[in-house]
Amino acid sequence: xxxxxxxxxxxxxxxxxxxxxxxxxxxxxxxxxxxxxxxxxxxxxxxxxxxxxxxxxxxxxxxxxxxxxxxxxxxxxxxxxxxxxxxxxxxxxxxxxxxxxxxxxxxxxxxxxxxxxxxxxxxxxxxxxxxxxxxxxxxxxxxxxxxxxxxxxxxxxxx
Amino acid sequence: xxxxxxxxxxxxxxxxxxxxxxxxxxxxxxxxxxxxxxxxxxxxxxxxxxxxxxxxxxxxxxxxxxxxxxxxxxxxxxxxxxxxxxxxxxxxxxxxxxxxxxxxxxxxxxxxxxxxxxxxxxxxxxxxxxxxxxxxxxxxxxxxxxxxxxxxxxxxxxxxxxxxxxxxxxxxxxxxxxxxxxxxxxxxxxxxxxxxxxxxxxxxxxxxxxxxxxxxxxxxxxxxxxxxxxxxxxxxxxxxxxxxxxxxxxxxxxxxxxxxxxxxxxxxxxxxxxxxxxxxxxxxxxxxxxxxxxxxxxxxxxxxxxxxxxxxxxxxxxxxxxxxxxxxxxxxxxxxxxxxxxxxxxxxxxxxxxxxxxxxxxxxxxxxxxxxxxxxxxxxxxxxxxxxxxxxxxxxxxxxxxxxxxxxxxxxxxxxxxxx
Numbered sequence: 001x002x003x004x005x006x007x008x009x010x011x012x013x014x015x016x017x018x019x020x021x022x023x024x025x026x027x028x029x030x031x032x033x034x035x036x037x038x039x040x041x042x043x044x045x046x047x048x049x050x051x052x053x054x055x056x057x058x059x060x061x062x063x064x065x066x067x068x069x070x071x072x073x074x075x076x077x078x079x080x081x082x083x084x085x086x087x088x089x090x091x092x093x094x095x096x097x098x099x100x101x102x103x104x105x106x107x108x109x110x111x112x113x114x115x116x117x118x119x120x121x122x123x124x125x126x127x128x129x130x131x132x133x134x135x136x137x138x139x140x141x142x143x144x145x146x147x148x149x150x151x152x153x154x155x156x157x158x159x
Numbered sequence: 160x161x162x163x164x165x166x167x168x169x170x171x172x173x174x175x176x177x178x179x180x181x182x183x184x185x186x187x188x189x190x191x192x193x194x195x196x197x198x199x200x201x202x203x204x205x206x207x208x209x210x211x212x213x214x215x216x217x218x219x220x221x222x223x224x225x226x227x228x229x230x231x232x233x234x235x236x237x238x239x240x241x242x243x244x245x246x247x248x249x250x251x252x253x254x255x256x257x258x259x260x261x262x263x264x265x266x267x268x269x270x271x272x273x274x275x276x277x278x279x280x281x282x283x284x285x286x287x288x289x290x291x292x293x294x295x296x297x298x299x300x301x302x303x304x305x306x307x308x309x310x311x312x313x314x315x316x317x318x319x320x321x322x323x324x325x326x327x328x329x330x331x332x333x334x335x336x337x338x339x340x341x342x343x344x345x346x347x348x349x350x351x352x353x354x355x356x357x358x359x360x361x362x363x364x365x366x367x368x369x370x371x372x373x374x375x376x377x378x379x380x381x382x383x384x385x386x387x388x389x390x391x392x393x394x395x396x397x398x399x400x401x402x403x404x405x406x407x408x409x410x411x412x413x414x415x416x417x418x419x420x421x422x423x424x425x426x427x428x429x430x431x432x433x434x435x436x437x438x439x440x441x442x443x444x445x446x447x448x449x450x451x452x453x454x455x456x457x458x459x460x461x462x463x464x465x466x467x468x469x470x471x472x473x474x475x476x477x478x479x480x481x482x483x484x485x486x487x488x489x490x491x492x493x494x495x496x497x498x499x500x501x502x503x504x505x506x507x508x509x510x511x512x513x514x515x516x517x518x519x520x521x522x523x524x525x526x527x528x529x530x531x532x533x534x535x536x537x538x539x540x541x542x543x544x545x546x547x548x549x550x551x552x553x554x555x556x557x558x559x560x561x562x563x564x565x566x567x568x569x570x571x572x573x574x575x576x577x578x579x
Contacts, residue, residue: 017544021523021545022545022546023528023549026233038545039544061346061380063281063296064280064284066298066300084347084350086380088298091298095298096298152304158212
């Protein structure tokens with residue numbers, strides 16, 4: 001799977017309280033989506049489906065709320081490439097088949113607005129704007145299978 | 160092969176002799192904890208995916224604590240459905256609103272046993288490591304999977320060890336220990352790792368204190384956060400469970416990715432400043448910042464000992480007239496015990512406003528929301544921008560002692576001056 005898009009940059013410790021804020025939680029999606037990642041004002045006003053997030057350490061820290069990655073998926077964000085991810089967020093991404101890649105050095109290799117191309121299976125991250133290529137951490141084959149199947153619930157067969 | 164507590168728990172649950180870090184195992188779940196919001200969404204997902212029955216209703220615990228009392232009819236409607244599903248599925252371990260905050264209730268009601276594998280629909284599920292359980296938060300799809308199958312994949316984590324030495328100085332407690340660790344080593348120190356807290360001070364810490372530390376294990380990234388199950392653990396569980404309980408600890412000679420040794424004999428009260436849990440300063444650096452709200456509550460720090468410590472400071476004193484003191488004991492059991500001991504009376508006399516034993520203002524989910532530019536000092540676990548419901552407000556995290564002292568002065572204050 002190749003994912004390509006325009007980069008929005010975020011720092012370290014982007015918490016689930018930013019990805020899925022409690023305020024306005026019960027409002028309709030059209031309102032709620034304006035508050036996602038409220039700490040980056042230009043992003044909240046300018047993101048487009050297909051855009052990509054590049055971040056620092058500990059992306060998704062905080063709560064177990066699955067709405068954190070589910071919001072990004074629903075917005076049409078292509079993927080998140082970060083220096084590291086918080087554990088529950090990472091698990092939730094596997095569970096709902098939202099592509100995330102751990103890649104050391106990514107936060108310095110990209111500027112906002114650069115074009116990123118991710119070869120998800122091979123974990124190759126390219127900055128097309130600056131002509132840089134980085135290699136991220138490959139996903140464990142068992143987890144890759146979950147993502148390729150479309151999420152963890154695709155494999156439960158009760159009937 | 161010698162194994163750490165995480166490795167032992169995952170090896171047993173996956174039916175293996177031995178597991179090592181980096182391996183992925185499919186493990187049988189001993190107990191699944193879900194709170195109201197996580198149960199609702201997960202149950203719907205399970206049904207949508209064609210599964211009609213929970214794998215083993217006796218291994219599930221459902222606790223209503225996040226959105227109570229309901230604020231609107233939409234929430235009330237969800238709660239009504241949850242009660243219906245609980246009946247339909249024959250879930251015996253159901254605690255409706257008012258019993259307490261999920262993690263407190265899990266421990267009090269004997270659902271946490273040493274060595275057990277207990278995922279839960281809340282990130283602070285790491286709390287149960289205080290009793291030696293391998294416990295961690297998972298999201299709704301993973302919960303739905305567990306409800307249908309009774310098992311789940313786990314990556315065997317590396318383990319790090321914190322050796323806690325020394326004797327805590329007057330006016331400091333468990334919260335100061337975990338905030339000090341976050342401040343020194345950052346919120347990434349345990350990322351995707353299991354922690355074992357050990358050493359002479361760890362052995363001395365009460366179960367309430369161990370719970371505070373393990374609760375915040377997730378704030379420094381941990382998957383599991385363990386104390387060894389020892390005599391204190393046995394004593395705590397004695398009248399809470401009829402299941403057999405065994406001591407649980409790492410094998411001597413187990414291997415650790417890193418070992419951190421710390422002495423707490425000169426510990427000062429610690430405060431995590433906005434907007435991150437590792438933005439930690441000693442009390443002397445932040446004294447004097449005005450606070451409009453002081454909150455003693457949440458799954459982190461609203462247990463009997465926590466409220467006793469706050470009451471020791473508030474006794475015979477009043478909360479500042481420009482500061483709202485909100486107190487939310489973690490459970491009905493805590494309420495009963497502090498009402499018998501007189502602590503509740505002390506808190507009320509000091510001007511406390513009480514809430515039902517639920518999550519309350521911690522996550523900005525129902526009440527205690529701050530106005531723009533207001534500041535709160537809380538015994539809770541997170542201070543991210545907007546965490547308590549308003550991104551234009553400021554949240555400081557501290558011990559019950561520090562929150563009590565700050566309530567009295569209406570500004571962040573050192574609790575040590577109130578203790579003889």
